[in-house]
Amino acid sequence: MAHIPDGVLSLPVLVGGGVLAAGAVAVGLKRITDLEIPRVAILASGFFALSLFAVPVGPSSVHLLLGGLMGIVLGPAIFPAVFVALLLQAVMFGFGGLTTLGVNVVNIALPGAVIGTLCAPLIARATPKRAALIAGLASALAVACTGLLVACSLALSSADYTLSARVMIATYIPLMIVEGLVGGFCISFVKRVKPELLAPLQSEAAQ
Amino acid sequence: MAFAPTRDDTDFAIERLDPRTRILGACAMVLAAVAMHSVSGQIAMVAASATLASFAALKPRDMFHRLLHVEGFMVVLLVLLPLTMEGRAVISLGPLALSDTGLRKAFAIVLKVNAAVLATMALLATLEPVRLGRGLATLGLPARLVHILLFLVRYQTLFRDEGARLMEAMRARGFTPRLNLRTWATYGNFTGMLLVRSMERAERVEESMRCRGFSGKFPLRGTKPFQAADIIFAGALATLLAALLAWDALA
């Protein structure tokens, strides 16, 4: 839903997205140690696999973006994780694009990183019910921000897109609701079953 | 073990190219496709990519399916552009009018997107992810990203299979998705369970790596030098793209 293909955006937007994404990925990589790479990568695989399952909404179905959940679980490591996942999707399935990789990484990972980093400590301390509420709101908000960023990427690319971009934001509303609900129930599940997963990534292996 | 099902039995020239050649070639073609201004240039780019794709090991049927499977995003954009862009109304449907500039713009986008997707699929879709990873590493992608990529390739299929089995378990006990809260709660449980399982597996894999002497440094295998075929392919592609870009500039 947020995979912008090659051939839609203007050069300045592509370059801007690319530079921003490169910086964010570099920061994300700095924050993890060599020993944590397997953990980040395997969690990223879990999210990647999840995003491939279609969730039915009435007669049609959607794929989840999972930005909010990834931000909560991975923190800044969301940038390398999303970068690699989008690269593979572009190469293997033809979703998204090569030139738009940077923009897409920023659109999906940035809201997750910001919202997730803010919410993770709250969720770690909250009861399962409250954690679910926070995570639900965070997930929905992350989708909304991604929708907004996608619209901005379009509007900044060409004045022709401005009206389309506005209408497009509305199409994110069903996904917002679904992600909010699934994200909330998901965190409630994790909170009851394996609360350690919601503690921030830390290098106990390196001790 | 590319994700893409391939036509086997026969030998495909593209499969013998060095991964680096394929990556750089795909990037060059996508950039050229994006840069085309004229309709004739865009059509020529689609033709060039399609020709190359016909030499790829990807089954034509799968390739066609992928082209059809455009993202919801694209559908929305392609429908909205003719409706929202100003211009001469070509077709009127009650209060809605499709403008000529909008239609032309939408058509241009369709051409560019298809040229780029075809080029990517032709050169990269059947490249084994492991070789893709090594190619990217020698092209300067940080080793950590390459390792994340290799793990992702290995584990996403594992988790996809695990998820598919969980979904089956849900169906086996009579679950049918409806528009109600219980359906979303069930999907939430599903998501949570898959995450918990990936976390637990991550822990055990990390331990198993430590048991085999892992101390943070990954051994990564090198790549072979470029072959004659790579140089010929690169030369031909560069000539073709230069010609197409020149034509586009003149058109």
Add this chain to the structure above:
Amino acid sequence: MTQLIELKDVSVERDGARVLDCVSMTLNAGEKLAVIGSNGAGKTTLLRTIVGLQKKSAGTIHAFGRDRNKEEDFREVRLRAAYLFQDADDQLFCPTVIEDVAFGPLNMGLSEDVAMDKALRTLARFGLAHLAPRVTRKLSGGEKRLVCLTAILAMDPDVLLLDEPTNSLDAHHVEKLVEILNQLDTAMIIVSHDRPVLDRLASRALLMKKQRLEHAVLHRHPHVHEHLHIHTDEA
């Protein structure tokens, strides 16, 4: 004798390879049918095909009085023929035991209260009531297996399809499982490598061999064996 399930010349392909090849079989009411065969012979695929999780490429499946072909046809089959997966971890997806056991009854249209009550009573019937509030991920392998079994029994099935039910169980848990199954007069198909267990459960046997089902004869005769005994050294 009522015939519950009948397969006629059913073939199944997976990844392009033929995994079941013109398989025919019937299951009658009250029967406990054993299916044996080596790794990769197609036993799991057979069970999956019966409940429609795997598509057949040829043949007919007749279950509970009707031919079954489409996904909708199999919905009813799944509510009446309960399937125990080979791996308990694949089958448990709710946070707690009680929620998991109540999942099937809820899908059958029972109200929340009635479903919970039914789940609790089924757990109690097998002496597992104490597990109700436990988190499923933190059960031992044997407990997981027993909970899965309870979860499918809570749907009051007419047929049980059991894929290696004694996997990863220790001797004590195997005992408990055999006891539970022997108490039931539900018809069942039991896939297992565990001969002593089949010995105590099965009334008839089929052998899966190279994608085909062959009829097999069950017979018992005494043997002299040397066995390993491990005793605690209390001398």
Add this chain to the structure above:
Amino acid sequence: MTQLIELKDVSVERDGARVLDCVSMTLNAGEKLAVIGSNGAGKTTLLRTIVGLQKKSAGTIHAFGRDRNKEEDFREVRLRAAYLFQDADDQLFCPTVIEDVAFGPLNMGLSEDVAMDKALRTLARFGLAHLAPRVTRKLSGGEKRLVCLTAILAMDPDVLLLDEPTNSLDAHHVEKLVEILNQLDTAMIIVSHDRPVLDRLASRALLMKKQRLEHAVLHRHPHVHEHLHIHTDEA
């Protein structure tokens, strides 16, 4: 007799519960030691503690001539005492078989060529050379298990720690595994529920019971048994 590993009054806590309680044991060179016990008794935890994946809360671990306490102490232990995990999927993490088998040797500081060569030779030794280029996740359960075993043997370990090595194997694969293990004169600890296999491998046994290790006596004596036989009906 060289003493390779010695535990003295070792206790371990997991999630606040005591899982091993003052456990003592020794492993001598050339010994094949069986550890048995019911689900959740603490067998896996015992192996994890020996290689330092699980922290002890009390007691001493003496391995290969030195006391081991910190993570660095255990790095050496892990290279000399190779540990076969209970679940093969956790242990195979490289894309192809050959890379996975070469992973340990590479970490021991061998050059790429030497490590690959060593991996290939170890695979060939067990008749698995044909698996070398295969993708690990497309192996059958039995093949995965055998590849894991090869991967740890390629490290030339002094001790093998095997957690339920025959899990999910059919009779044919069990046979192959027992054969491989009997060829080796490496010392090993074998955790298993599979009595007939222990019968053929073990030279001594320990019983894990309620968080404690008890010495057990191994003895064999003949029995008369009734067994189930299943034959193809070819009449």
